[in-house]
Amino acid sequence: MKKFLNDGKFKYVFLFQVLIYLFINSNLYSQDNQSQKDLQRDDSLTTHRQHMIHTNGHMVMPFDMSMVTHYFIKGDKGGTLMIKTKETDDSSQTALIRDHLKKEGELFSNADFKDPRSLHGKDMPGLDILSASKGKFDVQYHEIPDGAELIFESPDTTVISAIHKWFDAQLIDHGKDAKSRLD
Numbered sequence: 001m002k003k004f005l006n007d008g009k010f011k012y013v014f015l016f017q018v019l020i021y022l023f024i025n026s027n028l029y030s031q032d033n034q035s036q037k038d039l040q041r042d043d044s045l046t047t048h049r050q051h052m053i054h055t056n057g058h059m060v061m062p063f064d065m066s067m068v069t070h071y072f073i074k075g076d077k078g079g080t081l082m083i084k085t086k087e088t089d090d091s092s093q094t095a096l097i098r099d100h101l102k103k104e105g106e107l108f109s110n111a112d113f114k115d116p117r118s119l120h121g122k123d124m125p126g127l128d129i130l131s132a133s134k135g136k137f138d139v140q141y142h143e144i145p146d147g148a149e150l151i152f153e154s155p156d157t158t159v160i161s162a163i164h165k166w167f168d169a170q171l172i173d174h175g176k177d178a179k180s181r182l183d
Contacts, residue, residue, distance in 0.1 A: 067086055068084065069086055070174050070178040071181070072167035072170050074180070076160075082182075083149075084145075084147035085097065085146045090146070094146055094147055098143055101149070111134035120173055126164070130163065130166065133156070139152055
């Protein structure tokens with residue numbers, strides 16, 4: 001064994017192993033580095049998109065986006081889209097929410113998703129299926145304290161999946177102004 005350690009071959013084998021180790025780790029580092037850059041790029045695009053939604057929300061929604069919270073709560077049969085004021089005694093924002101969701105509920109019941117498309121984009125996940133599914137889901141409007149809600153229900157798993165995709169996309173687009181469950 002001592003002879004092998006003193007042999008020049010050992011030095012080359014050891015040096016070769018060190019080089020392989022460094023190569024592999026430098027490759028992993030550069031991949032991690034690229035992943036971090038991709039995540040940062042995605043984060044900045046998401047932040048930009050959220051800012052755009054917040055800034056342009058008035059094109060579709062009559063209330064002040066900074067005064068309300070959107071809830072997109074997925075369920076087994078579909079889900080609940082709820083909007084509530086952040087201040088419990090804000091009757092003017094509450095009235096605007098109710099008017100908006102009552103109108104949207106009528107449109108959505110007819111598979112008309114033009115308003116979300118105009119704000120979030122024509123390729124918003126789930127909207128193609130929902131727009132082509134008239135009669136395959138129900139939308140029920142309810143007034144709640146400090147806002148209103150739309151309950152989407154369907155027996156069709158494809159439609160339920162589309163509702164969930166749409167809700168997930170809205171959660172991302174609305175950012176800090178949206179939640180996936182009640183507090």
